[in-house]
Amino acid sequence: MKKFNVLKLHLSNEFEKMALEVFQFQAKNNMVYKEFLAHLHMDIYNVKKIDEIPFLPIQFFKSHKILSSNSVVQSVFLSSGTTGNEQSKHFVSDLGVYEESFTKGFEHFYGTVQDYTVLALLPSYLERNGSSLIYMVNDFIQKSKNEKSGFYLNNLDELANNLIELDKKEEKILLIGVSFALLDLVERHKFQLKNTIVMETGGMKGRRKELIREELHQILCEGFGVENIHSEYGMTELLSQAYSKGNGIFECPPWMKILTRDTEDALTILEEGKSGGINIIDLANINSCSFIATQDLGKTYPNGTFEVLGRFDNSDIRGCNLMLMS
Numbered sequence: 001m002k003k004f005n006v007l008k009l010h011l012s013n014e015f016e017k018m019a020l021e022v023f024q025f026q027a028k029n030n031m032v033y034k035e036f037l038a039h040l041h042m043d044i045y046n047v048k049k050i051d052e053i054p055f056l057p058i059q060f061f062k063s064h065k066i067l068s069s070n071s072v073v074q075s076v077f078l079s080s081g082t083t084g085n086e087q088s089k090h091f092v093s094d095l096g097v098y099e100e101s102f103t104k105g106f107e108h109f110y111g112t113v114q115d116y117t118v119l120a121l122l123p124s125y126l127e128r129n130g131s132s133l134i135y136m137v138n139d140f141i142q143k144s145k146n147e148k149s150g151f152y153l154n155n156l157d158e159l160a161n162n163l164i165e166l167d168k169k170e171e172k173i174l175l176i177g178v179s180f181a182l183l184d185l186v187e188r189h190k191f192q193l194k195n196t197i198v199m200e201t202g203g204m205k206g207r208r209k210e211l212i213r214e215e216l217h218q219i220l221c222e223g224f225g226v227e228n229i230h231s232e233y234g235m236t237e238l239l240s241q242a243y244s245k246g247n248g249i250f251e252c253p254p255w256m257k258i259l260t261r262d263t264e265d266a267l268t269i270l271e272e273g274k275s276g277g278i279n280i281i282d283l284a285n286i287n288s289c290s291f292i293a294t295q296d297l298g299k300t301y302p303n304g305t306f307e308v309l310g311r312f313d314n315s316d317i318r319g320c321n322l323m324l325m326s
Contacts, residue, residue, distance in 0.1 A: 136241075263277055275297060
């Protein structure tokens with residue numbers, strides 16, 4: 001199998017060249033993607049720019065085994081799913097690529113994780129098996145040099161005491177949590193944190209009423225006594241993460257890129273600044289599929305950053321009638 005140094009990219013022209021190489025590789029070696037392209041009557045050799053690449057609808061991770069590798073599958077990551085909905089399954093044939101991606105991705109924005117005390121408040125993820133987020137955060141905890149690093153399930157008082165104590169010592173702290181649990185924490189305790197990054201990983205997971213980002217972040221900023229709430233944007237189907245250091249503006253690591261598509265014509269890529277469906281190029285997905293059309297809505301900006309505006313109202317991605325491909 002061909003080797004790609006996808007995690008060593010630095011320049012935008014390197015990204016485009018590598019993305020086109022990965023597209024050619026996956027168009028030939030990923031049987032599901034290959035069939036999807038055939039349904040589109042796509043001549044893969046005519047694809048010369050990344051905005052000409054067709055993106056695989058993310059729902060295929062629920063119904064098909066998405067692999068571009070013949071290697072033995074080392075792990076299967078599962079989405080949370082809701083009652084009556086099938087879970088997405090990401091078959092990972094090289095966990096080393098995932099570990100390198102999330103480690104280098106975090107370091108790209110925050111420096112080495114060894115310098116942080118990592119406090120994880122992720123009850124909804126801990127309560128199920130197969131979470132890629134738990135795998136990543138557990139690795140961060142293992143690399144952290146502070147014995148207080150760890151997962152906190154329902155022991156919010158212990159977490160609050162440790163957080164206050166560590167912050168007073170001017171330790172570098174990463175508090176990473178799902179939104180509803182962070183809200184539970186600030187409803188029970190009030191903080192004035194000076195040395196802590198508070199990072200939310202997304203929604204309410206059915207535990208609370210959904211809030212718009214501005215409202216959520218305002219409550220959390222007041223509750224933790226911080227100026228900004230950081231965010232992590234990732235999903236089961238990806239091996240890379242984007243991060244926001246505030247205001248909901250996300251930045252990708254060098255091997256990841258966001259495009260937006262027309263919500264009525266899935267094959268049309270929009271100009272920067274226009275709202276549309278989020279398409280993700282994740283070159284760390286070299287052994288599955290690097291080109292994914294998500295159900296999120298967003299907008300990209302000229303400097304490569306992006307914003308997540310919400311999700312599609314309907315369960316299917318509009319503009320693509322190939323969802324039932326057998």
